Amino acid sequence: MPKPILLAIDDDTSVLEAVVQDLRRHYGQSYRIVRAASGGAALDICRQLLERKDTVALFLSDQRMPGMTGVDFLQQALKLYPDAKRVLLTAYADTEAAIRAINAAKIHYYLNKPWDPPEEKLYPILDDLLEAWKQGYKPPFEGIRVIGVRWSPTDHAVRDFLSRNRIPYQWINPEQHPDALTLLKEKGIDDGKLPVVLFGDGTALVQPSSSDLAQKLGIPTQAQQEFYDVVVVGAGPAGLAAGVYGASEGLRTLIVEPNAVGGQAGSSSKIENYLGFPSGISGDELAKRAFLQAGRLGAEFLLQQVTCIRSENQYHIVQMKDGHEVTCHVCLIATGVSYRKLEIPGSDRLSGAGVYYGAALTEAMSCADEEVYIIGGANSAGQAAMHFSRYASKVHMLIRAGSLEKSMSKYLIDQIKATPNIIVETQTEVIAMSGEEHLECLMLRTPQGEEARAASSLFIFIGAAPKTDWLPKELACDSKGFILAGPELKAKSAGAWRLDREPYLLETSIPGIFVAGDVRYNSVKRCASAVGEGSIAIQFVHQYLATL
Template identity: 50%
Template sequence: MERMVNSAILTVDDDPAVSRAVARDIRRRFGDRYRVVRADSGESALEALRELKLRGEQVAVLLADYRMPHMNGIQFLEQAMDLFPRARRVLLTAYADTSAAIDAINIVDLDHYLLKPWDPPEEKLYPVLDSLLEAWLATPEAASTETRVIGHRWSEPSFKVRDFLARNLVPYRWHLCDDPEGRRLMTAAGATEDDVPVVITPEGKTLVKPSTAELAGSVGLSTTPASDFYDLVVVGAGPAGLGAAVYGASEGLRTVLIEQRATGGQAGQSSRIENYLGFPDGVSGAQLTDRARRQALKFGAELLSTREVSGLEAAGPTRVLHFTDGSKIAAHTVVLATGVSYRLLDAPGLRELTGRGVFYGSAATEAPSCTGSDVYIVGGANSAGQAALYFSRYAARVHMLIRAPDLTKSMSSYLIEQIEGNEKIVVHPCTEVIAAEGDEHLERLTLRDMPTGATRTVETSWMFIFIGAEPRTDWLDGAVSRDERGYIVTGPSLITDGTRPHGWTLPRDPYHLESSMPGVFAAGDVRADSVKRVASAVGEGAMAVSVIHRYLEAQ
């Protein structure tokens, strides 16, 4: 018969001879299909069950001796039910203890009791276990090969863990700490509600309130470079950075891609991109990101997660990047593709409720929880429109709050048409949020009509903010030229009245996409005067690599 992967039969008896005998007989008949786990006390058996639970394995049958010191068989089965409530329960007992076994039917919902001795097992043991295993197979517990996250519903740290895993395309299962399975996992991990979020890896490793770096390392994301020198370092794994990594690695450059949060950038959060070349039916940002990431890895690029770059300097022909942890990495060339971040909405109550009903970006992990609720979207550009359409699949109604009179100046016409045709979406022009309130989570918003100044309060637990973006380039201060808004100036724009940028030492003008530091290029939204579209960002990433070849050939 086919082996039941990750399924066990556990036996516990304090008598070593009896313990060996029952395990031997069970293994002889069922060892080809089930792992047989043997324990010599109730305490050690519970510890074994906790390890099985954390590893996501199943337990089909629990067979416990009644007479054990410290914890008898009934007491053990009672506690074991908290970890594996569907496991079939068998009590091994002497004839004199049959009354206790009968009582156990009511105490621990006992499925069967076996009298010692059980010889011959073909007559007394195997038929019982065959029947119990057949019943268990009809309604088994689902084996877990995913990362499991246990936390509070309205908890910013819990949201950050789930958002990090989702955006990095790590499969996970979410459990509330007060639901039955969440409580069982917390018990198995030896954790309390004060410890959440708790993350349990598929291997059974428990992480309590993990940092993003700790989380990344535990779920298989690389955080340490394999080398200290590369041909090309790409900072930022949005569309531009992924494009540069794919083309750089495919053309033989030793390439490493560094990302602080998650691959895909803002585009990776888009529920549906419908105007990207080659996808007439649209593609989600997550799908596009996953394909690009796998493509870069296929060509040999390294991808480092949860690494924040804090500085850039030139050391002769070498470009050195410093990390916030004090380490550094060097390369012949650098592509800066750090993109932009959503601006923070400045209104009372928002900062305190961020991650607890107030979210920046689409936060797609929250969409199913919005079912039947009113959702508020702040912003009127494409990202806000895509989010409104996505949340309309779940929400009772989606309210778009925009400061402009209509959507025409900031949103693509295809999105406007879809929004106008969606009866669940209501656009509120000339409206702004001036306050948010709530105890454990967002409960209400105060809105203001900008022309009249009239205010009103609305009840909601969900607000998603898309109010423009700004580059996070402070760490480049003094290293490369930036415009007044912080965007990186490149190529011909660096030439003023025929004069090259300050500190430029080469006899040629800066190449297209090259910054004021030779060998350092910018691509995508972080570059001044760039076209803020996914396709153009990918194109600039690819173009940067072609210019890098020119730069390297001239060195």
């Protein structure tokens, strides 16, 4: 971003040079110093700067100049840059005129010549003025801009992808900022094809997919090598931990994730029971740290969706959605779980248009001063309720049970009880929802009977469904799709393990394919547990590799 400008004006070249040198010495790192030898020339410079959309922070103008006095110039400069600070340089004889000009030109200060030493007579004054200017200055946003409407599922998907991948952006809703449509028209883009993502280099993507965004943003979507010691599928806490330990112990490690690093835990607004963070840590920040740590140790990350795994001659071939394949000795499944769909009238049609699965923290600001509804009584729902309570007027937690005690940690229950705008409604469930272009009404079944509630935002945290339908049929799962591993293979799936040796603790029914985290049968659904499993999985990977 270009530096803000300090513009010095004086017809005396020696004085002007002295002013510029003093300004450059003290402010050159943060500001661009520009000079002009007359008021007329300074006005021409100001008009050119406006055309280039440059910012002027301060004018420092001499009073006695032929053709246009300093006061006259500052009066006209006020119209071009009303927020810039205005300082007049005067001789002692002009002091009275300068005082009168404070109202006429709205100057902020006048300085008598000479100003030596500047450390005492110039810099302290300008420091105060520039600090005041910075308080009200909002630099123009030059990053990614997303133009889209709030209730569009595609718009939500774009913003969620950018947010979860920690990519800063500015969201512009044309309903609130009609000038956005003018901007699209200037670029020749049909405003009926929202969302549109505008980039700092002047290019744009219309209704982009996650893959389109990843390629444009330089996020790797293809593996650098064809063979790895370990391919980790999923970059949640378990996958990230496996990546850290695998890479640190010299294994060629690839981590493949279809959406964003962090998994379900990455969308948690605050995790307060994770060891080593007494004040808590957001899931996003924890994922960011793990991502950087794994990358520093040598793990490679790939934004892709794995569609199948097949095994040939003690090797495993991992196929991506784009058709590319990588081969590995060991594959670790750490795909986690997703929230189960709410099977009620209206839920599919309104998904992404007021109905969201998971925290969807990108929608928090949009819910300001509204009533938000949350379904679920586990920790993830409680963390979301606490986060939305900072923005919404009320947060309704709807749970079918009689209380939160059996499903939520006590620290969260205590926080919810102490938050006045969170309302826990027990023995309550949503039985239908409706709305034209977005969610408008919820039909609830409560202990008092059925009732309709006006609602525009519903966030769903009900149960855990494993993401395992893409795995080979030979890989044993329980009836719900959770992956069986270790001793549980024999207990739950007789005949699934066919080798003479016993399976390792986290090894699946296919030798060399391991599992860690929430997707494993009978796992503890906690972030710390997933991290632990991902870490110890690498120990069993080494043991397996030693048998090859």
